[in-house]
Amino acid sequence: MPHKASRGDDHRKAPRRRGEVLERAILRAASEELAEVGYVGFGIDRVAARAGTNKTTIYRRWPSRAALATAAFRDTALADDLPDTGDLRADALAMLRAAAERIASRQGEILQVLATEMRSEPELMAEVRDELIGAGITRWLTLLGRAVARGQARPEALSPRIATVAVDLLRNEYLLRGVTAVPDTTIIEIIDTIYLPLVRPHTEQDDE
Structure with missing residues (x-):
């Protein structure tokens, strides 16, 4: 029986995204995470999986969990x-x-x-x-x-x-x-x- 991929398992096989397209995907994923779990459960790992990217890519743009959550909030607000x-x-x-x-x-x-x-x-x-x-x-x-x-x-x-x-x-x-x-x-x-x-x-x- 084929393995069912979890969120983010196949992000390396997806078309490579750069610049604003990638940032929009990350911010959208972060906003969705905040809406689902609030800030207490908010984590870079979960956002990376949802966005189909990796933690390193996120940390290059936002150095901390607070910075990413704030950017996502600002983008939504x-x-x-x-x-x-x-x-x-x-x-x-x-x-x-x-x-x-x-x-x-x-x-x-x-x-x-x-x-x-x-x-x-x-x-x-x-x-x-x-x-x-x-x-x-x-x-x-x-x-x-x-x-x-x-x-x-x-x-x-x-x-x-x-x-x-x-x-x-x-x-x-x-x-x-x-x-x-x-x-x-x-x-x-x-x-x-x-x-x-x-x-x-x-x-x-x-x-x-």
Whole structure:
């Protein structure tokens, strides 16, 4: 009876992959492992088998388990398409709802574990934090820039602090209030009573 190959047994017989193609395969495998076993059970051996490669190849790109897990998380967290409905309110609500789901999901739990794990690697932690925050700022600035072009937001609002105020307030709900899930009514309130009045063009009545 022929031997049934386990995951990764025949990776040397597969077409050789290089560069971005190989990295995408590894990151996808790492994301799948995190989703299945969490960070506690996350291992380079399992990722290598799932990706059809070897540990040496992975370690050349990511020097530690934390580095690979963080790269996989970052890749997944920033993979969402940017909403573009043509309406600022609808786009902002979609962005904030997606952020709330991500924070409350297993991705959010994994990020918290990674933050704890990486305390011994402050340089890596700072790099990840800066990259995630920078990418988030870019996404909100892009959303707001489209609204400015449509006349739905004022150009003066195009600053990182203003553009991300909604998601900053959302994070405060988790960090300061200690909630495990933010209700949709709170998300709507943040957008309708704080974000939109802050970024929308001023009217003559506002100036009176």
